[in-house]
Amino acid sequence: MLGNIKQLLGKKSKKLKMPIFLLVIDSVFYGIFIGVMYFVLLDLIQDTFSVEKIKEYTWIMIISFIIRTIISSIGYSGIQIQGARAIESMRIKMGDHLRNLPLGYFNKNSIGEISNIMTNDLQDFEKVITHNTSELIKISIISIYLLIITFFIDFSLGLIQLIIVLGSLPLMFYGGKRASKIGKGKKKIIAVVISRMVEYLNGIKVFKSHNMVGEKFERLEKSFKDFRKESIRTEVAIVPYVLAFQTLIDLSFPLMLIISTTKFINGNINNIYYFTFVILNLALTYILRGFSAQYGEFRYLKLASEKLIKTYNEKEISYEYENHQFKNYDIEFENVCFSYEEDDPILKDVSFKAKEGTMTALIGPSGSGKTTITSLIARFWDIQSGKIKIGDMDISKLKPDNILQNVSMVFQEVYLLNDTIYNNIKIGNQKATKEKIVEAAKIANCHDFIESLENGYDTIVGEGGSTLSGGEKQRISIARAILKDAPIILLDEATASLDADNELEIRKSIDKLIKNKTVIVIAHRLNTIKDSDQIIVLNEGKIEEIGDHNILMENKARYYNMYTEMEKAKLWTI
Numbered sequence: 252m253l254g255n256i257k258q259l260l261g262k263k264s265k266k267l268k269m270p271i272f273l274l275v276i277d278s279v280f281y282g283i284f285i286g287v288m289y290f291v292l293l294d295l296i297q298d299t300f301s302v303e304k305i306k307e308y309t310w311i312m313i314i315s316f317i318i319r320t321i322i323s324s325i326g327y328s329g330i331q332i333q334g335a336r337a338i339e340s341m342r343i344k345m346g347d348h349l350r351n352l353p354l355g356y357f358n359k360n361s362i363g364e365i366s367n368i369m370t371n372d373l374q375d376f377e378k379v380i381t382h383n384t385s386e387l388i389k390i391s392i393i394s395i396y397l398l399i400i401t402f403f404i405d406f407s408l409g410l411i412q413l414i415i416v417l418g419s420l421p422l423m424f425y426g427g428k429r430a431s432k433i434g435k436g437k438k439k440i441i442a443v444v445i446s447r448m449v450e451y452l453n454g455i456k457v458f459k460s461h462n463m464v465g466e467k468f469e470r471l472e473k474s475f476k477d478f479r480k481e482s483i484r485t486e487v488a489i490v491p492y493v494l495a496f497q498t499l500i501d502l503s504f505p506l507m508l509i510i511s512t513t514k515f516i517n518g519n520i521n522n523i524y525y526f527t528f529v530i531l532n533l534a535l536t537y538i539l540r541g542f543s544a545q546y547g548e549f550r551y552l553k554l555a556s557e558k559l560i561k562t563y564n565e566k567e568i569s570y571e572y573e574n575h576q577f578k579n580y581d582i583e584f585e586n587v588c589f590s591y592e593e594d595d596p597i598l599k600d601v602s603f604k605a606k607e608g609t610m611t612a613l614i615g616p617s618g619s620g621k622t623t624i625t626s627l628i629a630r631f632w633d634i635q636s637g638k639i640k641i642g643d644m645d646i647s648k649l650k651p652d653n654i655l656q657n658v659s660m661v662f663q664e665v666y667l668l669n670d671t672i673y674n675n676i677k678i679g680n681q682k683a684t685k686e687k688i689v690e691a692a693k694i695a696n697c698h699d700f701i702e703s704l705e706n707g708y709d710t711i712v713g714e715g716g717s718t719l720s721g722g723e724k725q726r727i728s729i730a731r732a733i734l735k736d737a738p739i740i741l742l743d744e745a746t747a748s749l750d751a752d753n754e755l756e757i758r759k760s761i762d763k764l765i766k767n768k769t770v771i772v773i774a775h776r777l778n779t780i781k782d783s784d785q786i787i788v789l790n791e792g793k794i795e796e797i798g799d800h801n802i803l804m805e806n807k808a809r810y811y812n813m814y815t816e817m818e819k820a821k822l823w824t825i
């Protein structure tokens with residue numbers, strides 16, 4: 252466990268050493284209390300008790316209590332403060348690490364699982380550091396310390412005592428093992444509960460519209476019930492072992508009392524040693540009782556650190572250059588093959604070049620790989636073979652942030668933060684002045700609607716932008732992109748889900764956004780991309796046709812058919 256703490260906290264783990272050391276010292280002071288009791292007994296037996304001595308003992312006790320209180324309060328508050336600081340920096344480190352993981356990690360792990368790691372597991376780990384580990388270290392030190400003194404009093408009594416303690420330990424270890432095994436199940440259920448909760452809250456609008464709120468709530472309720480069952484199972488699983496361990500330890504006291512009394516009656520140990528042994532044994536029994544419950548909890552909490560280490564060891568996206576300056580913004584795919592899952596190729600030997608300042612439209616049936624191509628340009632995923640280049644530089648050598656600084660993405664699914672409209676636009680460029688933000692909003696045709704809101708740019712948009720219409724959200728995201736002014740634009744063209752007015756507004760603002768940029772647009776309607784410099788027709792992950800409108804019309808293949816169908820449909824509407 253100490254290894255886990257070191258690996259996860261890095262240098263910060265060093266700061267925990269001092270408070271833990273103070274807590275150890277605190278446990279040593281416990282010995283002073285036992286020592287005083289020993290001398291009190293000694294005086295009683297030897298009839299050397301006096302008022303002077305009582306005063307002396309009382310002062311020793313008072314001073315040791317004061318020192319103990321000071322040391323333990325510094326130690327405990329130190330471990331809480333340092334622990335909280337270490338966890339805070341670990342949270343940031345983990346967040347950063349997650350950001351740098353390939354998207355494949357998020358495909359394999361549910362939102363519930365990842366949220367669980369970032370909340371509950373980190374919290375459990377904090378508990379291990381601030382509470383559990385120090386407590387276990389303290390109990391272990393006091394127990395070893397008392398056992399050693401017992402050996403000095405009488406070797407055979409010490410040996411019997413040690414055998415009893417060692418004989419009881421397997422019960423405790425087995426209980427801990429059970430807590431760890433069943434705890435894994437509990438952790439899985441927690442992840443399911445979080446996933447269902449996210450699903451329920453995210454989908455509440457859809458569930459309501461389909462009258463499925465009750466049905467979906469049943470799913471959530473079931474996960475709550477499973478969670479309750481698993482929590483009880485985890486708690487109950489360890490109880491028999493804790494009780495058996497405690498009973499054995501409790502029984503050791505009368506047993507040791509009989510053995511030591513017999514030794515005393517037979518004259519094998521003197522009265523002073525006898526009384527001291529009885530006191531030590533009583534103290535040891537009391538301390539060891541708490542050991543098993545602490546250990547069970549420790550094993551459960553330790554699961555969190557194992558999961559954190561596993562997440563932490565997930566390989567981040569590798570790169571050679573962090574701050575590459577592109578010589579131009581041509582985008583080139585060279586024989587690119589890509590699959591999200593093994594043995595399920597999505598893009599098959601895709602090659603094309605989108606020259607700087609031109610517009611390339613991707614068309615093709617649903618699932619043909621259009622969105623995948625845009626995700627690969629942003630290096631959300633790494634390809635299995637071939638090369639993707641921006642300005643002649645292989646993007647697999649670049650830090651994703653370096654690429655994303657030069658790319659703006661405008662997709663239909665716009666996610667806005669639960670913040671003001673102003674801050675949502677500002678995401679495009681954190682250094683932008685208010686004038687620049689308003690200017691971007693004007694170009695994106697959203698300034699007027701923002702101004703018409705009661706709080707204007709200070710309006711809070713609700714989580715995901717829930718208080719705005721689809722078109723409004725999209726225009727804000729375009730304002731964001733305009734503010735960013737990136738040389739590459741990845742665009743998912745608006746679908747028919749927007750009304751005609753909204754669509755026209757969006758169309759106009761997009762035209763301003765894409766001027767002089769390298770644009771890759773996922774097209775849903777052919778009339779909007781007719782003037783593109785290049786049109787790529789995709790089918791089942793392969794490029795079926797490539798060229799401008801005129802060339803593709805001359806080809807008289809899929810594009811020609813789609814286009815003539817569209818033209819015919821237009822005539823029908825007229």
Ligand SMILES: Nc1ncnc2c1ncn2[C@@H]1O[C@H](COP(=O)(O)OP(=O)(O)OP(=O)(O)O)[C@@H](O)[C@H]1O
Nearest residue numbers: 358591592597615616617618619620621622623624
């Ligand atoms: N994250 C993912 N994990 C696994 N498979 C995925 C993932 N995203 C997409 N796919 C699969 O890859 C294929 C191509 O998907 P993609 O979204 O690129 O198609 P598309 O042409 O953009 O479709 P549409 O027009 O419907 O948006 C589909 O079969 C899809 O199921």
